[in-house]
Amino acid sequence: MSSPPASPNPEDHTRRERVEQTVRDTDGRRAALYAVLLALVAFYLAPLEAGLMTAFKTTDAFNRTVPFLPPFGGGFTFEPWEVAFAEMSNALINSLLLAIPATVLSATLGSIAAYGLTTIDWKYQTALVALFIAGIFIPYQAVLVPLSRLYAIVNTQELLSFLWGLPLMREHYASIINLIITHTAYGIPITFLLFRGYYQSLSDEMIEAARLDGASVYSIYRNIVLPLSKPMFAVTLIYQFTQVWNDLLFALVILPSGGGSAAPVTIALNSLTGGIVESFNTQMAGAFVAALPTLLVYVLFGEQFAKGVAGET
Known part of the structure; x- marks a missing residue:
């Protein structure tokens, strides 16, 4: 004879209800969290979306529509982008000529200084570290007058006059060189501090083993420390490139006559006006x-940047 079916256990039924309730509560909290995150994304991207829509509108379409709306009814145009690129093409080249050398020099010199003041013990080391750290807190405004006086006395254009007859060399590059020197000197303290914190996390046993094998200070830096520094180089390169590229204050003070042929992209962007009528579409483009x-x-250095911030080698 077959046994009668087992009666349902009240405890199993109660447990199932608790699990279903927990799942419903979890789904509700997840949905609320996603709603909040989407609202935050929309809030922070709204200015970017409005600027992008404005950059593709004609002046008449901009005056007739809300900035957030796309250009309907024949108001779409690429003219603001064409005008902006034509007006800023020379300034883009100047900023690249400025930002790339200043970024590479400040990062390289900061790395070398951090190596010498972190992995090597010598007299007055602490005092020099304090000076580097103090250099970070010197505001731009405090050095504007000394810099303008310095470059008024030291005429870079005359000192490098032998270069201006060479192919691809222009006289206004002297002003760009002044900016390169300024940004390199101003960037060394912060790059030094970033590299110092990174080098303090390196294995002392590894460096000591290289010394016992007879490796010189230069050889240890070139063959061991420098290859391990790629993530931190990505951090410093991104940080310094952004700082130098977006600088306006030093360019306005150091460059003569509002920049002229040596004007970087920030000065060119500041000059994108339409005269009496503001060309907001051209400015956004x-x-x-x-x-x-x-x-x-x-985009290019994002992965290495994340590793450097996380302290990975």
């Missing part, structure tokens, strides 16, 4: 054009 190089740097 110019802002996106000016931001593209920094965005490209973040």
